[in-house]
Amino acid sequence: MTPTIDVASADDTAARITAAGGTIVQPKMLIPEVGYLVTFKDTEGNVFAVLEAIEGSPFAQG
Numbered sequence: 001m002t003p004t005i006d007v008a009s010a011d012d013t014a015a016r017i018t019a020a021g022g023t024i025v026q027p028k029m030l031i032p033e034v035g036y037l038v039t040f041k042d043t044e045g046n047v048f049a050v051l052e053a054i055e056g057s058p059f060a061q062g
Contacts, residue, residue: 002039002047002048004037004048005048005049005050006050006051006053006059007052008052009052010028010035010036010037010038010051010052013038013050014038014040020043021042021043022041022042022043023040023041024039024040025039025040025041026038026049033056033057034051034053035051035053035054035057035059036051036052036054037049037050037051037052038050
């Protein structure tokens with residue numbers, strides 16, 4: 001299971017992580033009815049993901 005962090009923008013977060021030396025493992029993908037998921041590897045090799053929930057998703061901030 002990959003630790004996943006809720007974010008407002010997957011694109012903005014991906015840009016910040018890659019600028020800091022992280023690498024994209026799985027590019028941004030849409031999970032229907034959930035949101036956009038991007039998986040990364042940090043500079044120490046740890047893998048994690050960020051999720052930008054879409055409106056109406058059970059994961060959306062409200």
